[in-house]
Amino acid sequence: MNKVKRKPLVAANWKMNGDRALVEVFTNALNQKCFSGLDVVLCPPFPYLSLFNAETFSIGGQDISHLKNGAHTGDVSVAMLQEMNCKYVIVGHSERREHHGETNEIVAEKAHRAVSEGLIPIICVGESLEVRKEGFVERFITEQLQAVVSVMSADILQQCVIAYEPIWAIGSGETATPEQAQEVHAFIRGFLADYDEAMASRVRIIYGGSAKPSNATELFKQTDVDGGLIGGASLNTDDFIAICQAAI
Numbered sequence: 001m002n003k004v005k006r007k008p009l010v011a012a013n014w015k016m017n018g019d020r021a022l023v024e025v026f027t028n029a030l031n032q033k034c035f036s037g038l039d040v041v042l043c044p045p046f047p048y049l050s051l052f053n054a055e056t057f058s059i060g061g062q063d064i065s066h067l068k069n070g071a072h073t074g075d076v077s078v079a080m081l082q083e084m085n086c087k088y089v090i091v092g093h094s095e096r097r098e099h100h101g102e103t104n105e106i107v108a109e110k111a112h113r114a115v116s117e118g119l120i121p122i123i124c125v126g127e128s129l130e131v132r133k134e135g136f137v138e139r140f141i142t143e144q145l146q147a148v149v150s151v152m153s154a155d156i157l158q159q160c161v162i163a164y165e166p167i168w169a170i171g172s173g174e175t176a177t178p179e180q181a182q183e184v185h186a187f188i189r190g191f192l193a194d195y196d197e198a199m200a201s202r203v204r205i206i207y208g209g210s211a212k213p214s215n216a217t218e219l220f221k222q223t224d225v226d227g228g229l230i231g232g233a234s235l236n237t238d239d240f241i242a243i244c245q246a247a248i
């Protein structure tokens, strides 16, 4: 099947890594590149957002509150990220779901708040090894996506990005094979198509989980893989730039 033209996107998720020096190294390295036909996004920890002088790429947050503002110690709002010139925000990363008890409903609310207030949410879904071994991948991801589609119209949803991140591949060195990734990406697009076909053909679905320069080309070649959400390999400029180039 021919690949439908969607603008690929590669996002760096630094997680709780990096420092001021790394911000400078990345700003200089990325601003020297021309990523024509590709969206490149850097999601550093919140304190570093204002330090980027991004010319050839965008910046994004790693999370937001599902609430607008108020007495919520430690939380960050959509408006605050916008003031820091963010264009994107990651929501529902499996580390947030696991370590901060974020439910499918909360993740859906975060995505809805982000997109309705003008940020592009990168909505993460993906199964554990246990769920995969039991043969429940599709059922698990359906529940995660169902919560999202139930709070958004197709028009709103098509502005979002979905990231498929099998938990067993995150930071483990064990990447999903291109076929495994394609199978789940196609399932996600099919699920969205049942809701609205035009929207499903436009939504970008990116892959995350031990993506690196050596496997990015094959992963990004897959019909329904529109780029990547990169963790470990996004902390090294050469690796990250090589991954970006593999998506063009």
Ligand SMILES: O=C[C@H](O)COP(=O)(O)O
Residues within 6 Å of the ligand: 013, 093, 165, 169, 170, 171, 172, 173, 208, 209, 210, 211, 229, 230, 231, 232, 233
């Ligand atoms: O958000 C990024 C993903 O969790 C992937 O992380 P990783 O590339 O270190 O496996």
